[in-house]
Amino acid sequence: MLIAIIKNTARLLLPGLIAFGISIQPLQAEESYINESQQILDVIDRWAEAWINLDAETYISYYSKHYRPDNNTSHRAWVGGRKERFSQQKWVKLGISGIAIAKQDGGLYTATFKQRYKSDSFRDSVRKELVFKREQAQWKIIAEKIIAH
Template sequence: MKNGILLIGWLVSVFTCQLVFAQESNQNYKTRFMQAEQMAQSDTENGAQKAIDLWKAMLKDYPNDLAISNNLAATLMKQKKYAEAQHYLESALNADPKISVIMANLNGIYAYQAQLAYQSVFKPSEIKYPTGKWVALAGEAVKTPEKAQMDKVKKDMQRVLNRVENWRMAWSAKDVKAYLSFYTNTYYSDKFSSHKDWVKNRENSLKRPKYIKIKLSNIKIVPLANHTFQVSFKQSYHSNRFKDSVKKYLVWQETGNNWKIIQEKVVYG
């Protein structure tokens, strides 16, 4: 999970690379490839397992074949064997870090893991299981996400990280108005019965200390859904009244032309 989140920022920067595989003229290779593909696309569990065995056998004969590695992983994902699929995708990734389809499949697993972590911290919601993308045998052009869309994801991630820093600065400066502006106008934690009560508490928390120092470290960001990111970090708080260090999760959602905090969770210990 940790490895997956650390890679997210780098993964999105290479999604748009073109995927090109060399043609394989060996008829035996083609026959085995198509047989495995046929098995993998069958609706039976037995067929999927046979496909996995065929892909693995082919991988021994063609250890550097990226199409085999990817399609083996896609078949494993079909059976929800995500950890094993991740192993084969990462092995293929080491051979060529610019294979966009492999990157997309691997990112699907990382996003799934992030959702599981999200479930353990926040309110339960429906898990979106990742699905594998296929690579064509004949080296056909593989459709990749639009570059403009990927660029937006990268920009949004940076905007959210900038918002996190500005949130920290407003809190440290005891700027109540600026600090509250980072939250939606309906936000309140489980300890309060309304947004109004939460606001009153936060106003007192910022006004009472003579000074507040906030430091953030080990910051990680991962997309949870469209227009939604989770940012986690270690937070060190120090004032003349109190001092502590906690793990914090903030879920940011795009609201209008800005990003707002919709959920906040503190984990002690």
């Protein structure tokens, strides 16, 4: 889908629509969305790499300092739990596919994808959603949830 300016009128061009004889220029908002989506894809890639490498400090750095997995767990307790879990694992394999990124109100982005996880002690395959917010010029995970098993 492309949003474009055609003769000073905003039009939505659907996939497969061909327009002849007119000049189509992407809106700044569309270009911004593409750039920000690529930045978020890069964060997801580095987040997954840190997880695979069992690098707890780097993995945790992709989360907001305000991240809480639920209302009953503080950020500090979550960090401690992640570090402990990482230290107990011998290896991790992680596959991510079918990533879809959507811009939300308030400058937030959601990324949904299929995650296949396997370690020396556990395995699962889920659909996951990560919510990102820009904090000090970096995209950080502010929410994470499994949306389907």
